[in-house]
Amino acid sequence: MPELRQNPFTKQWVIIATERAKRPHELARKLEESKPLPSYVETCPFCPGNERLTPPESMQMMRDGKWQVRVVPNRFSALSRDGELTRKVEGLKVVVNGVGHHEVIVETPDHSKTTALLSESEVELVLETYKQLYINITKDTRVEHVTIFKNHGLAAGTSLEHPHSQLIATPIIPPAIRNRMEEALRFYDVQGQCIFCKVLSDELAEQVRLIHETEHFVSFIPFAALTPFSMWIFPRRHMAAFPETKPEELRDLARMLRTILAKLYYGLGNPDFNYIVRTAPCEGRYLRYYHWYLTIVPRLTRMAGFELGSGMYINPTIPEANAEFLRGIAIPADSTPR
Amino acid sequence: MPELRQNPFTKQWVIIATERAKRPHELARKLEESKPLPSYVETCPFCPGNERLTPPESMQMMRDGKWQVRVVPNRFSALSRDGELTRKVEGLKVVVNGVGHHEVIVETPDHSKTTALLSESEVELVLETYKQLYINITKDTRVEHVTIFKNHGLAAGTSLEHPHSQLIATPIIPPAIRNRMEEALRFYDVQGQCIFCKVLSDELAEQVRLIHETEHFVSFIPFAALTPFSMWIFPRRHMAAFPETKPEELRDLARMLRTILAKLYYGLGNPDFNYIVRTAPCEGRYLRYYHWYLTIVPRLTRMAGFELGSGMYINPTIPEANAEFLRGIAIPADSTPR
Numbered sequence: 001m002p003e004l005r006q007n008p009f010t011k012q013w014v015i016i017a018t019e020r021a022k023r024p025h026e027l028a029r030k031l032e033e034s035k036p037l038p039s040y041v042e043t044c045p046f047c048p049g050n051e052r053l054t055p056p057e058s059m060q061m062m063r064d065g066k067w068q069v070r071v072v073p074n075r076f077s078a079l080s081r082d083g084e085l086t087r088k089v090e091g092l093k094v095v096v097n098g099v100g101h102h103e104v105i106v107e108t109p110d111h112s113k114t115t116a117l118l119s120e121s122e123v124e125l126v127l128e129t130y131k132q133l134y135i136n137i138t139k140d141t142r143v144e145h146v147t148i149f150k151n152h153g154l155a156a157g158t159s160l161e162h163p164h165s166q167l168i169a170t171p172i173i174p175p176a177i178r179n180r181m182e183e184a185l186r187f188y189d190v191q192g193q194c195i196f197c198k199v200l201s202d203e204l205a206e207q208v209r210l211i212h213e214t215e216h217f218v219s220f221i222p223f224a225a226l227t228p229f230s231m232w233i234f235p236r237r238h239m240a241a242f243p244e245t246k247p248e249e250l251r252d253l254a255r256m257l258r259t260i261l262a263k264l265y266y267g268l269g270n271p272d273f274n275y276i277v278r279t280a281p282c283e284g285r286y287l288r289y290y291h292w293y294l295t296i297v298p299r300l301t302r303m304a305g306f307e308l309g310s311g312m313y314i315n316p317t318i319p320e321a322n323a324e325f326l327r328g329i330a331i332p333a334d335s336t337p338r
Numbered sequence: 339m340p341e342l343r344q345n346p347f348t349k350q351w352v353i354i355a356t357e358r359a360k361r362p363h364e365l366a367r368k369l370e371e372s373k374p375l376p377s378y379v380e381t382c383p384f385c386p387g388n389e390r391l392t393p394p395e396s397m398q399m400m401r402d403g404k405w406q407v408r409v410v411p412n413r414f415s416a417l418s419r420d421g422e423l424t425r426k427v428e429g430l431k432v433v434v435n436g437v438g439h440h441e442v443i444v445e446t447p448d449h450s451k452t453t454a455l456l457s458e459s460e461v462e463l464v465l466e467t468y469k470q471l472y473i474n475i476t477k478d479t480r481v482e483h484v485t486i487f488k489n490h491g492l493a494a495g496t497s498l499e500h501p502h503s504q505l506i507a508t509p510i511i512p513p514a515i516r517n518r519m520e521e522a523l524r525f526y527d528v529q530g531q532c533i534f535c536k537v538l539s540d541e542l543a544e545q546v547r548l549i550h551e552t553e554h555f556v557s558f559i560p561f562a563a564l565t566p567f568s569m570w571i572f573p574r575r576h577m578a579a580f581p582e583t584k585p586e587e588l589r590d591l592a593r594m595l596r597t598i599l600a601k602l603y604y605g606l607g608n609p610d611f612n613y614i615v616r617t618a619p620c621e622g623r624y625l626r627y628y629h630w631y632l633t634i635v636p637r638l639t640r641m642a643g644f645e646l647g648s649g650m651y652i653n654p655t656i657p658e659a660n661a662e663f664l665r666g667i668a669i670p671a672d673s674t675p676r
Contacts, residue, residue, distance in 0.1 A: 002417055003435070004510060006434075012513050013513065015436055016436070019418070078340060078644075080339055092537055096341070096342040097341070098339055098341050098354070156640075158642065166643070170342075174650045175648070176649030177649075195430070202431075304495025304612060305494070305612035306416075309616060310513070314416045
């Protein structure tokens with residue numbers, strides 16, 4: 001019998017479609033089939049030596065006299081850095097001037113790598129860059145919220161191969177964050193507790209959906225995972241905002257993120273995926289009821305008319321079975337680029 | 339300067355990204371490049387003569403002694419027709435038994451057709467089938483809401499070529515409907531008016547986003563279109579629920595739907611698309627504040643990490659320019675399958 005499960009943070013429903021359930025390995029592609037990338041591509045705007053192909057950098061993290069992580073404004077920026085924050089309301093038409101920031105984080109000079117194949121210290125440097133960039137950009141008082149995300153592969157919305165992630169700073173609070181805050185506050189009003197802390201402690205007690213634990217972070221498949229293998233990484237310590245993460249926690253997060261992405265890489269054959277840092281609005285750094293976390297969404301299925309129409313999802317896999325599968329995926333000691 | 343525009347029904351924001359704006363024809367593919375389909379495919383479960391490949395039909399609409407529209411339960415049903423409606427709440431884990439209906443509407447015996455290439459009376463018969471099926475299925479008191487939708491093409495989530503649409507009847511009210519009802523009620527509370535009727539009359543007055551008008555329906559591009567060329571078809575008469583549509587209105591809707599889809603077909607070169615009938619919950623047939631409408635979403639761009647993370651969208655086209663483009667697309671008098 002299929003089950004409808006509800007995401008407690010958003011009240012979204014997912015149909016766990018047992019009648020069409022696929023076993024985890026059925027969603028994997030063969031790693032050998034994904035063709036190895038070259039370390040350098042002459043026309044790639046993110047490869048070293050081609051820096052002239054991007055706008056001047058906003059930030060650089062250096063190593064041995066060369067850049068290791070490089071931040072540049074998006075050439076096709078969705079928002080404009082210049083201009084005043086204005087709002088125009090004409091009846092039901094509401095328009096806010098599109099001011100904000102849209103930056104690209106080039107994660108490594110090496111075109112051929114992917115996060116799963118970077119070293120822990122390289123991933124750590126990427127996360128440090130996120131934090132530093134967040135802090136720099138939120139000095140701009142027009143910014144209400146910052147979304148940090150990564151698109152890996154065509155199905156995840158990018159045709160650029162060179163490992164990169166993005167940051168978009170918006171002059172409004174996005175609905176996906178507002179929605180979570182409203183539900184979390186409702187829970188806090190009654191229970192006097194952070195709903196995210198509660199889910200984390202429930203998952204740690206129940207264990208069946210856990211993937212991996214580190215000193216400061218826990219990763220698991222949500223009970224109501226909307227899509228196959230979508231995963232959450234939660235900080236154990238209550239923190240509303242990503243930039244509150246301490247240096248030793250960032251280092252630990254690098255270890256966690258790399259491990260989880262390597263499990264995906266080796267377990268499902270380098271699938272396309274997105275990840276997103278879901279952090280509180282700029283003004284909500286110390287909220288007691290909101291808790292930042294990282295969502296990873298492998299793009300193994302497609303949104304069709306039902307999802308677009310209902311806001312519900314059909315997940316043709318079993319979250320508990322997927323978690324068990326990922327727990328069992330070992331990462332080769334010599335995890336280097338192919 | 340980019341603009342952030344807000345959908346008044348959902349409070350979703352879209353960035354109209356003028357800096358990367360594409361002109362309408364840049365999103366078109368060449369119609370000549372989409373390969374013509376055969377009228378009959380031996381292995382297609384929806385072609386006449388292959389009826390044994392589907393479960394027994396739930397409904398048939400006959401013409402000249404043969405079926406013209408055929409409804410069958412989905413072989414890989416997301417929900418189960420049998421079983422009791424039960425709910426299990428364990429802390430923050432909420433589970434509803436997956437009971438409901440998942441039906442496939444085969445729109446024509448001809449494998450090679452698409453809605454744009456059917457005759458008006460053929461489209462009318464499909465819409466009549468939707469209505470009759472809705473009425474039949476909602477006799478099941480476990481059903482709270484019915485989503486009727488179509489997936490056309492791979493990017494829209496289907497690999498089945500034979501023209502078909504689907505109906506999923508759920509034992510809960512989907513969040514996308516609940517969300518619209520809440521916002522609409524909030525508006526009604528203050529203004530004493532249906533927010534959908536208000537948007538319709540504003541669009542008729544402003545004209546710039548209109549695509550096509552018929553006696554009973556109006557189609558336009560939303561002011562805050564989340565994706566390029568997403569379109570709405572609104573009934574002029576206030577009706578909360580699709581099955582309230584009268585026979586002469588259905589006939590008129592067939593004319594409208596076929597016209598709009600033909601404009602897409604000829605204007606953008608047979609793009610993949612979804613459409614969805616957004617109707618009130620079963621118990622809300624006569625709501626004064628909700629208004630059913632049809633949404634068409636061509637799948638010309640992809641959801642990436644920003645959309646998944648923020649619930650916001652980036653639309654790299656201008657709604658007003660797209661509406662003008664579609665108004666100018668003429669439909670060949672002899673619109674027959676290629």
